[in-house]
Amino acid sequence: MNKRILTAVLVISLNLLWSQTKDKDTMDVVTDTIEDTSEMYYYFFDGDSIPKKTIELAPVIVFQPLRFASYKDRVRYAILRRKTKKVYPYSKLAAERLTELNNRLSTIERKSDRRRYTRIIQRYIEEEFTAELKKLTRTEGQILVKLIHRQTGVTTFDLVKELKSGWRAFWYNTTASMFEISLKEEYNPEIVQEDYLIEDILQRAFANGSLENQPSALDFDYSALINKWGSISFPEK
Numbered sequence: 001m002n003k004r005i006l007t008a009v010l011v012i013s014l015n016l017l018w019s020q021t022k023d024k025d026t027m028d029v030v031t032d033t034i035e036d037t038s039e040m041y042y043y044f045f046d047g048d049s050i051p052k053k054t055i056e057l058a059p060v061i062v063f064q065p066l067r068f069a070s071y072k073d074r075v076r077y078a079i080l081r082r083k084t085k086k087v088y089p090y091s092k093l094a095a096e097r098l099t100e101l102n103n104r105l106s107t108i109e110r111k112s113d114r115r116r117y118t119r120i121i122q123r124y125i126e127e128e129f130t131a132e133l134k135k136l137t138r139t140e141g142q143i144l145v146k147l148i149h150r151q152t153g154v155t156t157f158d159l160v161k162e163l164k165s166g167w168r169a170f171w172y173n174t175t176a177s178m179f180e181i182s183l184k185e186e187y188n189p190e191i192v193q194e195d196y197l198i199e200d201i202l203q204r205a206f207a208n209g210s211l212e213n214q215p216s217a218l219d220f221d222y223s224a225l226i227n228k229w230g231s232i233s234f235p236e237k
Contacts, residue, residue, distance in 0.1 A: 091147035153217030
């Protein structure tokens with residue numbers, strides 16, 4: 001009787017052990033045969049030979065609705081917007097011409113050839129701009145001077161001084177001052193409220209496609225400007 005009980009216990013124990021071993025082997029087999037079926041995609045971008053796993057999206061500016069302190073400020077903003085959008089293309093073109101000039105001059109070694117080429121570009125720019133610039137009002141001319149600084153990082157006075165002579169730059173600035181236009185005027189939206197309003201107009205125009213965006217040569221954060229200046233209002237004069 002005891003032998004039968006012992007035999008039964010041994011049989012049951014062996015069955016349990018074999019069953020556990022079989023389950024373990026089965027688990028091992030299942031674990032070993034699991035494959036990663038997820039697919040990894042790589043993206044190639046123009047001008048980049050290294051594939052990327054992710055797509056980097058350009059930052060998007062979410063514009064707040066325009067808020068004006070008064071109806072008078074709304075009208076003044078509309079006038080400033082019209083003038084800014086009118087002269088911005090000239091500042092963009094000036095920046096493009098300056099870039100072309102500097103790139104070309106960097107390849108010319110002889111000073112005489114550099115001076116000759118500069119005079120050619122100078123005449124070309126004058127012929128290209130003069131007729132249209134004569135149609136600008138005083139305020140449009142001053143906005144243009146600021147935007148040229150925005151696009152090139154150099155004041156109009158210094159541009160004239162570089163292309164011509166210091167005396168001609170002084171004379172141009174003196175003549176401009178007779179019409180209350182300073183060729184030394186800089187673009188500073190972080191300090192000057194009107195410059196911030198001009199920047200706001202430009203950013204909205206870039207976003208809706210009414211103006212072609214050309215990155216500024218100056219370093220400032222438009223989102224930080226929004227937080228600083230808040231609603232659209234004009235300083236009292």
